Amino acid sequence: MVNELDGASRSGMEGLMNRIYLDNHASTEVDPRVAQAMAEAGFGNPHSDHAVGWEAAAKIDEARAGIAMLIGANHEEIIFTSGATEANNLAILGMRRKAAEGRNKIIRSAIEHKSVIAACDHLRAEWGFEITVLPVSSEGMVDLDALEAALDERTALCTVGFVNNEIGTIQDVRSIGRLCRDASVPLHTDAVQAPLAADISDLARWCDLISLSSHKMHGPMGVGALFIAGDIQHAIAPIMFGGGQQSSLRPGTLPLQLCVGMGTAAQLCLKNEVWRNNITQTRDAFLDELRALGMQFHLNGPEPGPFRHPGNANISFPGIEADELIGLLQPQLAASSGSACTAGTIEPSYVLTALGLPTDQVRSAVRFGFAMKMDPAKAREAALLVSDAAERCT
Numbered sequence: 401m402v403n404e405l406d407g408a409s410r411s412g413m414e415g416l417m418n419r420i421y422l423d424n425h426a427s428t429e430v431d432p433r434v435a436q437a438m439a440e441a442g443f444g445n446p447h448s449d450h451a452v453g454w455e456a457a458a459k460i461d462e463a464r465a466g467i468a469m470l471i472g473a474n475h476e477e478i479i480f481t482s483g484a485t486e487a488n489n490l491a492i493l494g495m496r497r498k499a500a501e502g503r504n505k506i507i508r509s510a511i512e513h514k515s516v517i518a519a520c521d522h523l524r525a526e527w528g529f530e531i532t533v534l535p536v537s538s539e540g541m542v543d544l545d546a547l548e549a550a551l552d553e554r555t556a557l558c559t560v561g562f563v564n565n566e567i568g569t570i571q572d573v574r575s576i577g578r579l580c581r582d583a584s585v586p587l588h589t590d591a592v593q594a595p596l597a598a599d600i601s602d603l604a605r606w607c608d609l610i611s612l613s614s615h616k617m618h619g620p621m622g623v624g625a626l627f628i629a630g631d632i633q634h635a636i637a638p639i640m641f642g643g644g645q646q647s648s649l650r651p652g653t654l655p656l657q658l659c660v661g662m663g664t665a666a667q668l669c670l671k672n673e674v675w676r677n678n679i680t681q682t683r684d685a686f687l688d689e690l691r692a693l694g695m696q697f698h699l700n701g702p703e704p705g706p707f708r709h710p711g712n713a714n715i716s717f718p719g720i721e722a723d724e725l726i727g728l729l730q731p732q733l734a735a736s737s738g739s740a741c742t743a744g745t746i747e748p749s750y751v752l753t754a755l756g757l758p759t760d761q762v763r764s765a766v767r768f769g770f771a772m773k774m775d776p777a778k779a780r781e782a783a784l785l786v787s788d789a790a791e792r793c794t
Contacts, residue, residue: 419731419732419733420733420774420778420781420785421733421734422735422782423735423736423767423769424769425565425566425616425711425712425736425767425769426736427615428596428616428617428618428619428772429618429772429773430615430619430661431618431664431665431668431772433668434661434664437661438660438664441459441656441657441661443656444456445653446459446460446654446656447643447645447653447654456656459660460660461475462660463659463662463664464478464480464625465663466664466667466670467612467625467662467666469601469667470595470601470612471591471601471602471604471610471612471627472601472604472605473610473627473629474630476630477604478625479625479626479627479646479647479649480623480624480625480646480659480662481623481650482623482624483613483615483621483622483624484513484515484590484592484612484616484624485515486626486650487624487626488513488519488588488590488611489515489519489639490636490638490639490649491557491559491611491636492506492519492520492523492557492559492588493522493637494635494638494649495557495586496523496527496637497635497637498556498557498635499528499529499556502554503553503555504527504528504529504530504554504556505530505531505532505552505554505555505556506529506530506532506557506558506559507531507532507534507551507555507557507558507559508520508531508533508559509534509536509542509560510533510534510535510754511536511540511564511566511567511750512560512590513565513590513592516559516590530554532550534546534547534550534560535754536569536754536755537755538755539569539701539702539707540564540567540701540702540754540755541569541571541572541702541707542560542572542576544572544575544576547576548579551579551580551583551585552583555585557585557586557588558576558586558587558588559587559589559590560573560576561589561590562589562590562594562600562603563591563592563593563594563597563709564593564709564751565592566752566767567700567702567712567752568593568597568701568702568708568711568712568713569701569702569708569709570598570702570707573587573589573603573606573607577605577606577607586629586632587607587608587609588607588608588609588610589603589607589609591603591607591610591611591612592611592612592616593616595612595617595665595666595669595672596616596672596675596676596679596709596710596711596771597709597710597711597712598676599672604627604629608628608629609627609628610626611625611626612624612625612627612666614658614661614665617668617669618665618771618772619661619662619666620661622655622658623661624662625662626650628649636649638650640652675772676710678772679710679770679771682711682770682775682776682778683704683710683711683712683768683770684704685776685777685779685780686770686779686780687704687713687783689779689780689783689784690715690783690786690787693783693784695717695783695786695787695790697715697716697717698716698718698761699714700714700715700752700755700757700765701714710770711769711770711771712767712768712769713767713768713769713770714752714767714768715765715766715767716766717766717790718760719764720793721763721793722737722763722765723737724793724794725766725786725789725790725793728789728792728793729785729786732785733782733786735766735767735769736766736767737765737767749762768782
């Protein structure tokens with residue numbers, strides 16, 4: 401029986417390896433070096449007061465330092481979470497104490513991740529906060545004039561995602577940060593997609609809160625982190641309560657192996673120019689092959705360059721429904737639709753709608769996300785699969 405199961409497992413893995421995975425904005429493959437570090441992490445409760453616990457705590461601190469180095473922060477400013485959704489919630493809901501000081505307004509962009517939008521909506525519904533939504537350009541860039549006009553003495557927080565997960569837009573966080581600093585308003589950025597997209601080694605200089613996710617940068621699922629600048633940690637109200645771990649900002653026993661994995665992944669991303677160049681070449685090979693095959697398409701978001709994630713290709717195919725195309729690509733190729741399913745209903749992407757795109761262009765949008773471990777030849781093969789599937793669409 402063991403041999404039969406092993407054989408089935410090998411067969412399944414081989415089938416998986418033969419597929420082309422282009423959904424790296426949703427999740428990335430764990431790097432072998434990360435997996436090795438996790439396997440060697442050992443065990444023990446890092447909060448226990450004995451030798452095993454001390455060793456585990458030291459490894460947690462090392463992982464925390466690796467993440468801090470990635471964004472130019474101090475290790476004391478890194479709070480581990482279960483992922484970016486929790487990190488976003490802690491950053492935004494943590495500002496609810498500000499209402500007592502007369503700061504009851506949150507500013508966000510129109511294209512934030514759903515966890516950011518939902519947290520803002522909760523502050524409005526439960527705590528009476530006012531939410532100001534910033535418009536974006538046809539490329540997804542935040543209107544800086546609108547931001548400057550919205551910032552005032554009632555603003556508790558501004559939250560703008562650094563790299564958009566659908567269209568790959570890279571915001572001018574430095575300019576946004578300057579405006580917020582001038583207005584004495586903390587800036588939060590969801591930087592989940594940033595480690596593979598840009599050099600973020602000085603991001604903590606411009607932001608007061610930064611959300612990160614391990615599995616978006618070749619680390620394990622189930623762990624994330626929130627950078628909270630030391631000078632505002634006292635102002636953050638926790639959203640969980642328990643044993644007082646992590647300065648009571650996020651209590652609970654830390655998962656040793658997951659934290660070590662995220663710390664290792666952060667170190668691999670620290671000097672990622674080679675990664676970014678490789679990802680750019682692969683993405684561009686995919687687009688060039690689509691053109692060579694005579695496919696008509698529109699690239700949504702910014703043009704390839706410094707303001708677009710090097711691995712992002714959000715593409716609308718005229719006359720084709722995205723969900724049908726993705727279905728025809730199964731199981732050979734994994735990509736994501738530009739639409740979102742809420743309560744069983746398919747709705748147009750609010751991100752693409754915010755760009756001012758017509759409905760048919762929104763409904764035909766497919767997000768292809770590139771990361772490491774794919775060469776241009778494989779990307780060209782993916783383009784051929786897309787072309788073949790498009791010809792079969794009704």
